Amino acid sequence: MEDKEGVDPASEFTSDSSWALAGGPDSVSDSVNYFFDRESNILSEFNWNLQPDHAEQIDRFDELERADTRPYLAGSFSGSHSCVAAAAAACGSGSGSGTASSPAGGSADVSTLIPSVSSSSGEDPSEKHTGSGGKPPEIPSKARKKGQKRIRQPRFAFMTKSEVEHLEDGYRWRKYGQKAVKNSPFPRSYYRCTNSKCTVKKRVERSSEDPTIVITTYEGQHCHHSVGFPRGGLISHEAAFAGRFTPSVSQFYYPHGEIPASIIRSQQVPIEIVESRTLPQTTNEGLLGDIVPPGIRNR
DNA sequence: CGACTTTGACCGGCGC
DNA sequence: GCGCCGGTCAAAGTCG
Numbered sequence: 001m002e003d004k005e006g007v008d009p010a011s012e013f014t015s016d017s018s019w020a021l022a023g024g025p026d027s028v029s030d031s032v033n034y035f036f037d038r039e040s041n042i043l044s045e046f047n048w049n050l051q052p053d054h055a056e057q058i059d060r061f062d063e064l065e066r067a068d069t070r071p072y073l074a075g076s077f078s079g080s081h082s083c084v085a086a087a088a089a090a091c092g093s094g095s096g097s098g099t100a101s102s103p104a105g106g107s108a109d110v111s112t113l114i115p116s117v118s119s120s121s122g123e124d125p126s127e128k129h130t131g132s133g134g135k136p137p138e139i140p141s142k143a144r145k146k147g148q149k150r151i152r153q154p155r156f157a158f159m160t161k162s163e164v165e166h167l168e169d170g171y172r173w174r175k176y177g178q179k180a181v182k183n184s185p186f187p188r189s190y191y192r193c194t195n196s197k198c199t200v201k202k203r204v205e206r207s208s209e210d211p212t213i214v215i216t217t218y219e220g221q222h223c224h225h226s227v228g229f230p231r232g233g234l235i236s237h238e239a240a241f242a243g244r245f246t247p248s249v250s251q252f253y254y255p256h257g258e259i260p261a262s263i264i265r266s267q268q269v270p271i272e273i274v275e276s277r278t279l280p281q282t283t284n285e286g287l288l289g290d291i292v293p294p295g296i297r298n299r
Numbered sequence: 300c301g302a303c304t305t306t307g308a309c310c311g312g313c314g315c
Numbered sequence: 316g317c318g319c320c321g322g323t324c325a326a327a328g329t330c331g
Contacts, residue, residue: 179323
């Protein structure tokens with residue numbers, strides 16, 4: 001999948017007007033709005049209700065999570081640019097991955113990221129790449145392996161400039177696998193939420209092009225509240241993503257009312273966070289950097 | 300001792 | 316049809 005990820009989908013996105021429309025680096029806010037629109041549509045398909053007019057709803061969620069989430073987020077975002085996001089869902093749309101190989105020169109990172117998401121998205125029906133044996137995450141047993149296609153969970157991925165791979169997001173994860181990634185010197189790690197009832201998974205890998213960039217992909221939605229913010233309450237932007245990912249449970253808080261940013265046509269929301277730093281859990285400096293729509297950032 | 304990580308093997312989808 | 320590769324499993328090892 002890596003290959004595919006690194007290639008096609010990317011092209012799809014990059015070629016996709018969505019990112020292109022992002023405009024130049026200066027048009028971030030515009031792009032955010034643009035993406036938001038798309039996101040709204042996409043998310044609505046998942047009943048995530050993140051449309052602007054649902055801001056209140058978000059707040060409500062936030063209230064529910066206030067105890068742990070808000071403080072956490074507030075702290076993490078305060079002073080930084082907030083925001084973020086993206087999200088993606090895998091289901092749906094997807095169209096095939098654009099064959100257009102993505103020239104996306106400038107968005108190499110993005111391409112890498114998106115592909116994974118997008119390709120998965122398109123798979124709903126046919127479930128392409130995930131070869132994972134089509135085993136439903138929920139059902140560990142191999143029983144469902146055959147005859148039953150795995151239902152793709154919504155996904156979303158984002159890139160983070162970080163020195164540590166595993167960013168705190170308020171949830172506990174158990175690593176269940178690690179694989180070497182083709183064309184990349186860095187392995188990809190697979191995690192699943194430790195909550196037995198929760199099927200959320202996430203993949204973490206470093207960009208082969210820029211080792212300082214960590215690509216995290218979430219899949220699924222948490223069916224429980226976060227466990228709080230461990231380790232000194234350190235928070236990372238990842239938390240925000242995680243929260244976005246699980247609207248029904250942990251919405252995040254946007255200190256400045258920013259709207260989550262991007263979304264992509266295939267229900268994937270790739271996001272690129274530039275200069276964001278995630279420090280070791282012992283520190284308190286995790287900050288979100290500016291979010292730049294894929295394609296904008298030049299490396 | 301339980302929870303978690305590591306790691307090799309296996310499975311299935313996809314491209315050629 | 317074959318081989319490659321991503322994703323997952325599960326046994327063994329590690330840690331607190």
